[in-house]
Amino acid sequence: MPLYKTLAPNSQTTVKIWKISESYDDLMLPINLKSGSLKRVLGMKSELHQRGFLSVRHLLAAFGYEDNDLFYDENGKPHLKDGKQISITHSFNFSAVIVSDCIVGIDIEKQRDKITVIAHKFIDYEFDYLNENDSIYIKKLTTIWCVKESLYKLFATPVLSFKQHCLVIPVSDHKDETVAWIDYENKKYRYNIHFLEFEGFTCAYAIA
Known part of the structure; x- marks a missing residue:
């Protein structure tokens, strides 16, 4: 069972990460999907996306849920029927689910050089403490992206801007926690952030 981590x-929050090593068939066989989910996964053109989708259903099972316990609102934010908070992510061969009594968001991204090309689109304040010559510049950019993506998922407001509304407080190289803010419509919201790296990927999650 490739439950990776x-x-x-905290006592109210659990994160589970899955390493997707199984084939599509192996992931599909033991899982019961509601009709909408089955139609969705069969309609995916990429087997990588299909396997990511199915691995999330295995993670739900690891939490004691079924596919039928999960639903999405008009903004695409996932919810659980029992009222627990949930956020979902997958990237290449990893997926993750966070379940909590608190409002949460999570993201996984592969660390890739091409993030430097789009950095100006999602970073503003953070450029003040970043150094392009830093040996871990790519990792820092990826972490900031993951943090802002987790904030976006948590806040569930389609017009929220990574660059204009989300601020990630700098963190030392050997820390795995920080604080981030959403500054939106003259209100400021503070979130505790945790992040980790593994096998060339970064995962960050935000907890209200």
Whole structure:
């Protein structure tokens, strides 16, 4: 069973990460999907996306849920029928789910050089403390992206801008926690951030 990692950042929150090593058929066989989910996965053109989708359903099972326990609102934010908070992510061969009593968001991204090309689109304040010559510049950019993506998922407001509304407080090289803010419509919202790296990927999650 490729449950890669389980984390418990507080007594109300659990994160589970899955390493997707199985084939599409192996992932599909033991899972019961509702009709909408089955139609969705069969309609995906990429097997990588299909396997990511199915691995998330295996993660739900690891939490004790079924596909039928999950639904999405008009903004695309996932919810659980029992009222627990949930956020979902997958990237290449990793997926993750966070479940909590608190409002949460999570993101996984592969660390790739091409993030430097789009950095100006999602970074503003953070450029003040970043150094392009830093040996871990790519990793820092990826972490900031993951943090802002997790904030976006948590806040679930389509017009939220990574660059204009989300601020990630700098963190030292050997820390795995920080604070981030959403500054939106003259209100400021503070979130605790955790992040980790593994096998060339970064995962960050935000907790209200």
